Amino acid sequence: MAWPVKRYGFAAAIIAGLGLMAAVVAGKSLLDGGERAVAASAAGPQAKGPGGEAPSVRAEPARRHTFSDAVQAIGTAQARESIVITPKVADTIRAIRFESGQRVRRGAVLVELASVEQQADVAEARAAREAAERELVRYRDLFEQGFLPRARLDSAQAAFDAADARLQAGLSRIADRTIRAPFAGVTGLRTASPGQYARPGDSIGTLDDISLIKLDFDVAETHLARLQPGVAIVARTAAFPDLSFAGEIENVDSRVDAQTRTVRVRALLPNREERLRPGMLMTVEVRSNPREALAAPENAIIDEADGAYVFVAAPRGGAHVATRTRVQTGLRVGGMVEITAGVSEGQLVVVEGVQRVRPNQPVRLIDESERPSGQPAASSGLRGRS
Numbered sequence: 001m002a003w004p005v006k007r008y009g010f011a012a013a014i015i016a017g018l019g020l021m022a023a024v025v026a027g028k029s030l031l032d033g034g035e036r037a038v039a040a041s042a043a044g045p046q047a048k049g050p051g052g053e054a055p056s057v058r059a060e061p062a063r064r065h066t067f068s069d070a071v072q073a074i075g076t077a078q079a080r081e082s083i084v085i086t087p088k089v090a091d092t093i094r095a096i097r098f099e100s101g102q103r104v105r106r107g108a109v110l111v112e113l114a115s116v117e118q119q120a121d122v123a124e125a126r127a128a129r130e131a132a133e134r135e136l137v138r139y140r141d142l143f144e145q146g147f148l149p150r151a152r153l154d155s156a157q158a159a160f161d162a163a164d165a166r167l168q169a170g171l172s173r174i175a176d177r178t179i180r181a182p183f184a185g186v187t188g189l190r191t192a193s194p195g196q197y198a199r200p201g202d203s204i205g206t207l208d209d210i211s212l213i214k215l216d217f218d219v220a221e222t223h224l225a226r227l228q229p230g231v232a233i234v235a236r237t238a239a240f241p242d243l244s245f246a247g248e249i250e251n252v253d254s255r256v257d258a259q260t261r262t263v264r265v266r267a268l269l270p271n272r273e274e275r276l277r278p279g280m281l282m283t284v285e286v287r288s289n290p291r292e293a294l295a296a297p298e299n300a301i302i303d304e305a306d307g308a309y310v311f312v313a314a315p316r317g318g319a320h321v322a323t324r325t326r327v328q329t330g331l332r333v334g335g336m337v338e339i340t341a342g343v344s345e346g347q348l349v350v351v352e353g354v355q356r357v358r359p360n361q362p363v364r365l366i367d368e369s370e371r372p373s374g375q376p377a378a379s380s381g382l383r384g385r386s
Contacts, residue, residue, distance in 0.1 A: 054362040057322070057353035059313040061346045065295040067331050067338050068287035071226060073265075075217030075235070077280040079208040081183045085110055088176045090199040093192060098205065100189045104181045111204055113177035122170035129163040136160045185209040186274075213269040213276045215247065217284050218262040226288035227252050233267045235282045245269050245276065249286070293330065294339040300351045301329065301337050310343065311350040311357050313365060322350060324359040 091113040098110050139156040142148035188206035192198060215235055219227060231249045247269035256263045267284070269276065276282075302309040308329050313320040327342030343349065348365075350357060357363060 054364045055356040056364045057350045059348040059350045064292045068290040071286040073217040073284040075215045078214040079278040080212040081209040085205040087198045098187045106184045108181045111179040115177040118173045125167040125170045129167045132160040132163040213271045215267045232287045234285045237282045295336045313348040322357045
């Protein structure tokens with residue numbers, strides 16, 4: 001019959017077509033493989049490694065930095081000196097000699113209370129003292145001439161002393177009605193007016209010396225050995241998030257709180273620009289035990305179950321080879337890691353491209369100018385302090 005012959009002829013045509021397609025695909029694969037081989041050969045031995053083409057990485061020499069043991073705390077800023085301006089006696093305010101926010105010198109008159117009656121008392125006491133002084137001089141002359149007994153001279157001396165004491169008391173009462181600045185500083189908001197009746201304890205204003213800020217904070221007693229006068233601190237406040245304020249511990253309280261098991265610490269912060277204000281909440285970092293040590297950026301460290309590693313770009317045959325090196329690490333502060341062993345000063349540590357590197361693989365070192373646009377820089381603090 002004719003139909004089986006036609007069927008077999010159609011199947012043969014299909015098989016022949018599939019074979020032709022397979023031959024074309026195989027030929028193209030061989031051609032592409034040859035081109036890659038030629039390109040790899042032209043790139044040279046420095047562009048290949050056990051893991052393929054050499055990855056581009058950035059490396060920086062290991063350098064020494066200052067590390068310190070940090071203790072964190074929260075404290076409240078206080079003025080170096082601070083008072084509430086209030087009268088010593090109850091009377092009417094005659095004059096206020098300052099404005100809100102005014103800078104005053106030590107001894108400047110701030111407030112004057114009414115003192116008409118006291119002035120009259122002083123005038124009377126001064127007149128009585130002058131009369132007692134004249135009588136004392138006359139009695140002393142008579143005594144020296146022998147016309148006056150010693151008892152009369154002593155009485156005249158006592159009368160003069162009493163008159164002088166009454167005068168000094170009157171002057172003191174007037175002084176109590178004049179409020180002077182006990183130290184140089186800046187006045188706060190004025191809270192009273194002339195003609196107002198003021199009593200002891202009533203606030204007329206405030207006076208603060210903020211050229212130096214006292215910062216009190218509590219630290220757990222377990223850190224007591226690290227807290228010594230002169231130890232450096234760094235404080236920050238939410239009001240100035242981009243600024244840090246350096247100071248040092250002035251003193252440590254002589255007692256540990258039995259309830260909280262903390263000790264009160266006082267530090268001093270220079271405040272020449274007067275950014276800090278009394279009452280501010282500040283975070284404190286006590287930096288004790290400062291020391292010099294090698295450091296590497298945190299993203300250069302490979303943490304594994306058996307320890308930490310870095311890739312060191314070691315020169316070999318005119319190229320650089322990534323050597324996987326085990327290191328011992330210490331503190332991790334501000335994106336930097338303290339390296340206590342495993343790397344020598346000056347060795348090139350891979351800080352970017354770590355995930356693309358394999359052990360003993362050639363690498364191509366790049367600098368900042370070769371980084372693709374938009375790619376963030378490594379958190380490298382090899383030129384800073386920790």
